[in-house]
Amino acid sequence: DAKTTQPNSMESNEEEPVHLPCNHSTISGTDYIHWYRQLPSQGPEYVIHGLTSNVNNRMASLAIAEDRKSSTLILHRATLRDAAVYYCILRDVGGTSYGKLTFGQGTILTVHP
């Protein structure tokens, strides 16, 4: 499984933008970049995913480097409810991977009021 590297923790202030980085230097051509987050006492929640182009949805934006070896999840205005563990995951859609998600340690995001 291709691996991702994320900082262990990050901090932000409420209503400020947050940029969560992820390195995935061994990404293959069939790997999608997925982001999930896990709030305390809950299961992971899908945030966003992309392949090559930058992506936007109601929760966040995903900026993907041109060589695809890194990506950044952008929360445009952090709220206290965004405090969670954020996981960057490479999901292989080729072969017989069938969409298994391989979670790393993730980034613990703390949002200060």
Added chain:
Amino acid sequence: DAGVTQSPTHLIKTRGQQVTLRCSPKSGHDTVSWYQQALGQGPQFIFQYYEEEERQRGNFPDRFSGHQFPNYSSELNVNALLLGDSALYLCASGEGGGNYGYTFGSGTRLTVV
């Protein structure tokens, strides 16, 4: 629209016993995956079911088995429980392999004493 429902929410078992955990996928989803999450760690993939068959399996012993029913609901069975099986067990559902992201339940907290 109900999301993924897991039962029970909490469970205490004795070492050596057997346990069955249950999952009802989100409406319209036909794929169910199970994950184990130890305290302070990211979720680890156990297996995935699609069309009532185990389609992919992670690095877990045969004590872990599962089943998917015609209505797409699923069960996770663990035999000969060990203390190390204490964890949060998460169920995730998706469509045809979760190409657009998975929906996770809140999990079952299993404690083995």
